[in-house]
Amino acid sequence: xxxxxxxxxxxxxxxxxxxxxxxxxxxxxxxxxxxxxxxxxxxxxxxxxxxxxxxxxxxxxxxxxxxxxxxxxxxxxxxxxxxxxxxxxxxxxxxxxxxxxxxxxxxxxxxxxxxxx
Numbered sequence: 001x002x003x004x005x006x007x008x009x010x011x012x013x014x015x016x017x018x019x020x021x022x023x024x025x026x027x028x029x030x031x032x033x034x035x036x037x038x039x040x041x042x043x044x045x046x047x048x049x050x051x052x053x054x055x056x057x058x059x060x061x062x063x064x065x066x067x068x069x070x071x072x073x074x075x076x077x078x079x080x081x082x083x084x085x086x087x088x089x090x091x092x093x094x095x096x097x098x099x100x101x102x103x104x105x106x107x108x109x110x111x112x113x114x115x116x117x
Contacts, residue, residue, distance in 0.1 A: 007037060008048050009057070013057060016074060020074060059077050060074060
């Protein structure tokens, strides 16, 4: 079984699944997409991107200079797309199992019972 992705890696891959992005755009997009769950610092982001590149999940997709600042772009790799798909499937299966269990739950002990007339 493949290890579960960490929240930052999951959200970075999610944001790169639709388009290539540069570092600041990844920071903004991951925070927005995760509903604020993931709010990375620049140093944490680039450490994660380096690990993800080394693991083959993402690739560098060019650099450009904008207003005198270098931007490095990243895109998800085929292996990264496959890994993200596996994680989404795992999460969907877990959610289905939880919902099924919740649907079968017994009444909560001590909860008020309905009174019959």
